[in-house]
Amino acid sequence: AQKITQTQPGMFVQEKEAVTLDCTYDTSDPSYGLFWYKQPSSGEMIFLIYQGSYDQQNATEGRYSLNFQKARKSANLVISASQLGDSAMYFCAMKISGGGNKLTFGTGTQLKVEL
Amino acid sequence: DAGITQSPRHKVTETGTPVTLRCHQTENHRYMYWYRQDPGHGLRLIHYSYGVKDTDKGEVSDGYSVSRSKTEDFLLTLESATSSQTSVYFCATSKRTGQGIDYGYTFGSGTRLTVV
Numbered sequence: 173a174q175k176i177t178q179t180q181p182g183m184f185v186q187e188k189e190a191v192t193l194d195c196t197y198d199t200s201d202p203s204y205g206l207f208w209y210k211q212p213s214s215g216e217m218i219f220l221i222y223q224g225s226y227d228q229q230n231a232t233e234g235r236y237s238l239n240f241q242k243a244r245k246s247a248n249l250v251i252s253a254s255q256l257g258d259s260a261m262y263f264c265a266m267k268i269s270g271g272g273n274k275l276t277f278g279t280g281t282q283l284k285v286e287l
Numbered sequence: 288d289a290g291i292t293q294s295p296r297h298k299v300t301e302t303g304t305p306v307t308l309r310c311h312q313t314e315n316h317r318y319m320y321w322y323r324q325d326p327g328h329g330l331r332l333i334h335y336s337y338g339v340k341d342t343d344k345g346e347v348s349d350g351y352s353v354s355r356s357k358t359e360d361f362l363l364t365l366e367s368a369t370s371s372q373t374s375v376y377f378c379a380t381s382k383r384t385g386q387g388i389d390y391g392y393t394f395g396s397g398t399r400l401t402v403v
Contacts (some may be wrong), residue, residue: 174365178329207391217377217394263329272337273318273347273381275391277329 174199178265178278185254185285190238193281194247195264201271206247208238211261212279220262223247254285288316293378294396300402306365310378310397312358318381319361320392321345321353323374330377336361368402375399 175198195275197206208220222258223231223238231238251258264278292311300306310319322330322345334343334353342353348373352364355388365372376399379392 176329181327205391209391210382215375217379217392219391222391232386265391272343274320274335275330275379276331277331278321279329280288281329 174266175274176266176278178264178281180281185283186267187256187285187287188253190250190252191211191254191283192253193283195247195249197245197247197266199266201268204258205267206238207265207275208249209263209265213271214261221249237263256285259283259285290379290393291378293398295398296396297399298345300368302369302402303367305333306368306400308376308396310361312380314380314393315358316380316382319355320379321361321363322377322379323343324377325374333363370402373400373402
């Protein structure tokens with residue numbers, strides 16, 4: 173069975189600073205995908221970034237980048253130049269090939285950006 | 288038109304009452320899912336569907352049943368609601384992807400269910 177671990181229940185960062193949200197995963201399947209979602213206080217789930225297990229380069233999307241270290245089974249999200257609007261809950265998730273296309277989520281990290 | 292619509296958005300019900308939550312999609316996605324979100328647990332899969340009339344259990348399926356009679360609709364039923372089923376319920380859809388970028392799921396806005 174696959175598992176996602178997010179060990180930081182809460183994080184604080186100052187505006188304009190970079191922040192790293194940790195995510196480790198466990199799976200024996202060689203083909204998998206890793207996702208990060210943002211959930212603001214309004215409750216919707218917003219897709220941020222995706223990394224495939226066979227991707228050679230770390231994924232980037234604007235101010236978001238994914239620090240993918242396959243040997244360590246980690247997929248940390250890096251947010252550069254934090255903004256007040258980045259304050260939200262962030263979820264790491266994993267999907268393995270086959271198996272109903274199911275996403276397994278971590279418990280989330282609550283990020284608060286301060287002035 | 289929203290891609291995924293959940294109804295109702297909020298519901299308060301009494302213990303022992305049956306409750307049905309509806310998820311309607313216009314994405315024509317094959318896969319549909321029901322998750323519950325609770326503090327400290329993230330999102331946990333209740334049931335999912337991989338086609339019309341094809342459903343399977345997730346990790347927290349006890350006390351829940353689902354039905355999918357049309358591609359567009361996925362219903363979640365709590366046969367006899369309990370206080371432990373107080374939660375926020377999310378419906379999601381996905382299409383099977385091949386190589387390349389994968390956007391994972393499209394989520395509904397959630398249903399906040401309170402069982403008193």
